[in-house]
Amino acid sequence: MATANLEYAYDSKIEGDIVVTQLDAAINWVRCHSMWPMPMGTACCAIEFMGVAASRFDLARFGAEVTKFSPRQSDCMIVSGTVTYKMATVVRRIYDQMAAPKWVIAMGACASSGGMYRSYAVLQGVDRILPVDVYISGCPPRPEAVLDGFEKLQRKVKREHSLSNLLKPS
Amino acid sequence: MTTYIDVAAALSAKFSQAVLRASRDHPAFNVPAGQALAVLRWLRDEAGFEILRDVTAIDWGLERSPRFMVVWHLYSPAAHRYVRVAADCASDAEPQMPSATELWPGANWHERETYDMFGIVFSGHPELKRILMWEGYPYFPLRKEFPLAGLPAELPDPEVAAETKEKVQAAPMAGGPFVATPGETMSGAEPRARDEAWSESSQKPT
Ligand code: SF4
Numbered sequence: 001m002a003t004a005n006l007e008y009a010y011d012s013k014i015e016g017d018i019v020v021t022q023l024d025a026a027i028n029w030v031r032c033h034s035m036w037p038m039p040m041g042t043a044c045c046a047i048e049f050m051g052v053a054a055s056r057f058d059l060a061r062f063g064a065e066v067t068k069f070s071p072r073q074s075d076c077m078i079v080s081g082t083v084t085y086k087m088a089t090v091v092r093r094i095y096d097q098m099a100a101p102k103w104v105i106a107m108g109a110c111a112s113s114g115g116m117y118r119s120y121a122v123l124q125g126v127d128r129i130l131p132v133d134v135y136i137s138g139c140p141p142r143p144e145a146v147l148d149g150f151e152k153l154q155r156k157v158k159r160e161h162s163l164s165n166l167l168k169p170s
Numbered sequence: 171m172t173t174y175i176d177v178a179a180a181l182s183a184k185f186s187q188a189v190l191r192a193s194r195d196h197p198a199f200n201v202p203a204g205q206a207l208a209v210l211r212w213l214r215d216e217a218g219f220e221i222l223r224d225v226t227a228i229d230w231g232l233e234r235s236p237r238f239m240v241v242w243h244l245y246s247p248a249a250h251r252y253v254r255v256a257a258d259c260a261s262d263a264e265p266q267m268p269s270a271t272e273l274w275p276g277a278n279w280h281e282r283e284t285y286d287m288f289g290i291v292f293s294g295h296p297e298l299k300r301i302l303m304w305e306g307y308p309y310f311p312l313r314k315e316f317p318l319a320g321l322p323a324e325l326p327d328p329e330v331a332a333e334t335k336e337k338v339q340a341a342p343m344a345g346g347p348f349v350a351t352p353g354e355t356m357s358g359a360e361p362r363a364r365d366e367a368w369s370e371s372s373q374k375p376t
Contacts, residue, residue: 085304085325085326085338086302086303086326088326088330088336089325089330092327092330092333092334093327093330096333114341117341118319118342118343119318119319119320119341120309120311120316120317120318120319120320120321120338120341121302121311124339124341124342128334128336129330129334
């Protein structure tokens, strides 16, 4: 049956120096285990994100080694906090500056839907200006929820058709 | 330096047009807009109210004239006391007030915020532009006719607006806002939704 090889397996006794896999699987394996977050912290959720990244919960265990404050060196924008309209254009510009492939996590109620800020000043959900991959509920989400969301994103990346996307004329 | 107790007496002796204003906490005065700066200067230099704590405004609603009132809060670090000064803006359509930036540089941002939210122009302000909302935002959000959910407008950045085809929209109120009523028992004071459906599609009931 022709299913995508999602698992990367290698047995040196059988295969010697040769690895047999699909390019998609290899590329996705690289991508999803080295996904550096761009912490787009705009409010209180960003404080919780510090907890996620710090030693107790340690986002680095999942390949998000360095939270990069430069959009050029990051793969996954984690929008953590309330996004006002004034800030929304900045968020969008930073997203545009990130090099593809790139993903977006909306962390918390505010980033996902505007949260409790039903107001003239607040963007009602960051998905109105960005393509969001994973939404994390909570106000703020527990660090475990952020880790879970991050793993969900990794599983999503593993299913991408990276090779054909790469070869697609842009 | 005048002590706190006789501020009211001293102020009314000095400025005959300053009248005591009903207040539940600190002494408060209504002064004419033209005299506001002189009163503030006197309070700073003669009465020891050296710190400008806040500049804000009140919109009394479309029905009332004068509609806009600017409010200053001063603090005396020697006496640990506050005093409040309020002045009506002469015009309801284009409210104006002299700027207190020459007395306190700290008035700068307070006045920008008051301008941003109420549209009150502080004459003599060195750089009166919006501070919270973006340049070019067409409304003054704390005016009474402005709905809580907001009004449609353009995004601050035309390039991003063209790219995302997004606009500033009225926020869905979804049954809110949730307000607590003070002065009741705890269970009675729980936040409840107040019907403000008018802010989304239907007109505000008059
Ligand atoms: S979801 Fe809650 S914790 Fe997060 S930014 Fe909004 S208000 Fe703050």
